[in-house]
Amino acid sequence: MLRSMTGYGRAEKHENGLAVVVELRSLNGKQFDANIKLPAALKPYEADIRALLQQYLQRGSIDLSINLQQYQGQNLVAFNTALAQQYYDQLQQLAHHLQIPDGWQQQALPILIKLPDVVMPANEVLPEQDWLQVRTVLLEAIEALNAHRLQEGMAMEEALRQHVCRILEYLQEVKKQDPQRREKVKRRLEASLQEYLSKEQVDQNRLEQELIYYIEKMDITEEIVRLENHCRYFEQVLDDPEVVKGRKLSFLLQEMGREINTTGSKAGDALIQQWVVLMKDELEKAKEQVLNIL
Numbered sequence: 001m002l003r004s005m006t007g008y009g010r011a012e013k014h015e016n017g018l019a020v021v022v023e024l025r026s027l028n029g030k031q032f033d034a035n036i037k038l039p040a041a042l043k044p045y046e047a048d049i050r051a052l053l054q055q056y057l058q059r060g061s062i063d064l065s066i067n068l069q070q071y072q073g074q075n076l077v078a079f080n081t082a083l084a085q086q087y088y089d090q091l092q093q094l095a096h097h098l099q100i101p102d103g104w105q106q107q108a109l110p111i112l113i114k115l116p117d118v119v120m121p122a123n124e125v126l127p128e129q130d131w132l133q134v135r136t137v138l139l140e141a142i143e144a145l146n147a148h149r150l151q152e153g154m155a156m157e158e159a160l161r162q163h164v165c166r167i168l169e170y171l172q173e174v175k176k177q178d179p180q181r182r183e184k185v186k187r188r189l190e191a192s193l194q195e196y197l198s199k200e201q202v203d204q205n206r207l208e209q210e211l212i213y214y215i216e217k218m219d220i221t222e223e224i225v226r227l228e229n230h231c232r233y234f235e236q237v238l239d240d241p242e243v244v245k246g247r248k249l250s251f252l253l254q255e256m257g258r259e260i261n262t263t264g265s266k267a268g269d270a271l272i273q274q275w276v277v278l279m280k281d282e283l284e285k286a287k288e289q290v291l292n293i294l
Contacts, residue, residue, distance in 0.1 A: 002293055007025075008024065032058065036049060084118050174263065260276060
């Protein structure tokens with residue numbers, strides 16, 4: 001079953017006086033890349049959080065936000081009142097120097113709490129018991145995101161199967177047209193030779209050898225066989241229980257594209273070229289889908 005790299009997960013929990021809210025978003029990316037926003041009390045656990053994300057999400061561009069919204073009966077923050085008093089005294093001196101009339105003091109509090117180090121975390125490091133609660137909520141959010149990824153992956157898998165199925169259908173049309181193409185090539189060569197050379201000047205054995213060489217040079221049998229094999233293997237990979245297989249599918253599509261292009265360049269037949277164009281169209285649609293697969 002495929003998983004998309006795009007997803008959203010959210011979880012929250014209120015326990016032991018602590019309210020934890022975790023939000024996760026993921027987008028497609030070639031590697032694992034995590035943008036983590038944490039409150040100061042969780043900074044010491046950032047390495048553990050990053051390891052959990054990489055373990056369970058594997059690939060993609062991940063945005064994580066964890067909020068510790070409130071304590072009941074406890075304080076998440078502390079106020080440095082001594083420092084706030086110093087700031088206030090400086091503001092009074094500034095107001096006096098600038099001759100600002102009284103009344104500015106009513107607006108002083110919003111200013112003071114925004115000044116550096118006036119508001120600080122009550123605890124520099126979240127206690128172990130609270131960290132375990134945060135970890136549990138984080139895992140729930142990861143599970144929700146993976147469920148979203150799986151749901152999107154199911155739709156993408158169905159689309160990919162349809163694209164590959166159409167490529168195989170168009171390939172069957174190429175196979176039907178190929179014998180007629182060979183015959184047309186042979187007749188065209190014979191007509192050209194007869195136009196410029198009389199039958200007495202033509203060595204029939206040599207002519208047959210040249211025709212065989214030329215037709216083999218334009219032969220697309222190997223390309224058809226390889227393209228069929230790539231398509232069948234692509235379907236097998238889709239059925240594989242392995243979770244991470246976006247890169248493998250992408251490599252297979254590249255190989256399929258190589259065989260389709262070679263078929264078109266070697267065939268030299270207008271009708272076959274039409275089927276080749278249709279195969280390329282399906283291939284490009286499949287490539288767009290695979291870019292977002294885990």
